[in-house]
Amino acid sequence: MYSEPGKTKFQIDLRRHLREQDICENLIHVICEIAEACKYVINAVRTGDLGVAGTSNLYGEEQLALDVLSDRILKKRLIHTGVVCNIASEEMDEIYQAQAAADGLYSVAYDPLDGSSLVDVNLAVGTIVSIYKGSDLLQPGRNQVAAMYVLYGPRVSLVYSVGKGVYEFTLNQLMEFTLTRENVTMKPAGDIYSPGGLRNKYTPENEKFIRFLEDKGCKLRYSGGFVPDINQVLMKGKGIFMYPALQGSPKGKLRLLFELNPMAYLIEQAGGAASNGVIDILDIQPESLDHRAPVYIGCRDDVEKAKDFLNNKVK
Known part of the structure; x- marks a missing residue:
């Protein structure tokens, strides 16, 4: 716990916390700029146009105006x-080169507004x-x-x-991300499950x-949004989220680069x-930007049990 006089953990801002992690200044800069961009995204979510932008993304999904705006803000x-x-x-059809690769630079993959179709129902x-690190985005998530x-809910929380270790920050009234949870940990097993996909296609x-x-x-806890469902499992420290292979969709739905690797x-x-x-999700070699995979993510024992059933080790 932080012991500086006059400072509680709720007063530790994101930049200061990052500097205490002993990481390079360039990485701190990237993370803080993303956090700043997300302040504009939440403003767009709260006040912006909910209508369809008239375009579709690379994967043929209806693209909302907020998807487009959020993507532009972050980019x-x-x-x-x-x-x-x-x-x-996730909203671009190819990798965008911001500048030539050089020592000390980073590459970023992101889903600007995961679950955007849920915005209009609040x-x-x-x-x-x-x-x-570097210019290669098509590498295993372990790297x-x-x-x-960043979860845009009743509270805006950033988890990184x-x-x-894993830390949660909350956006306060001064629009600053301050530390609210340290060293978030998962229990070996839980009592929550979030199953994605149509069950009649399991x-x-x-x-x-x-x-x-x-x-x-x-207990069944499924919102239809990947970020809030993972946040629930992670912050409660128990449970499992799954979006399995389905009949007709053997690779599932979720994308390795933009969704699975960071959450894993x-x-x-x-x-x-x-x-x-x-x-492990983090050991998969991505074949393309659109690489998808089934996923079982959460408490370690629950994930192992899922693997036992999938490999017919349980009758």
């Missing part, structure tokens, strides 16, 4: 950091960010130097890790796993686990 901020070379967004949404998400193995969770008394990094840093049912 512009990252370009102007001067320390980011490559940028990949449910929580969020921004997800993955940061790598991330930082990951973070640079490989030294494979028999996934259906058996769901029945196992129900039989042991797990955070969950592992908190002592949890994330797997596609065979190997």
Whole structure:
């Protein structure tokens, strides 16, 4: 715990906390600029146009005006950091080169507004960010130097890790992110489950796993938003989120670069686990920007149990 006279953990701002993590100034700059950009995103969420922008993203999904605006806000901020070379967004069809690769620069992949279709019904949404050293974004998530998400809910919270634990910051009335939770940790097992996808398209193995969770008394908690669902599992320190392979969609729905890698990094840093049912999410070599994978993420024992069912080790 911080012991400086007159300073409680609720008064520790993000930049100061990052400097105490003993990381390079350029990485601090990138994370702080993303945090600043997200202040503009939440303003857009609260006050902006909820209508459709008239375009669709790379993956054929209806793109809302807020998606476009959030993407532009983050991209512009990252370009102007001067320390980011490559940028990949879920809303762009290719990697954007902000500047030539050089020593000390970073590359960033992000989902600017995950769950944006939930905004017009006033449910929580969020921004997800993955940061790598150098210019290569198509590498296993284990190589991330930082990951973070910002949840736009009743409170705006920022959760990050640079490989030294997981920390939560909350946006206060002065529009400053201040520390609210230190060293967030996961329990070995939990009693919450968040199952994505249509259950009538589950494979028999996934259906058996769901029945196992129900039989042991797990409570269903699913909002339809990846950020709020992962935040619930992480901050409660228990539970499992899953978006499995479905009949007709063997690779699931969620994307490795923009969603799975950063969340898996955070969950592992908190002592949890994330797997596609065979190997750890962070050990998957991405084949493209659109690489998707099934995911089981949360308490370590629950993820292991899912793998047992998927590999027919449980009858």
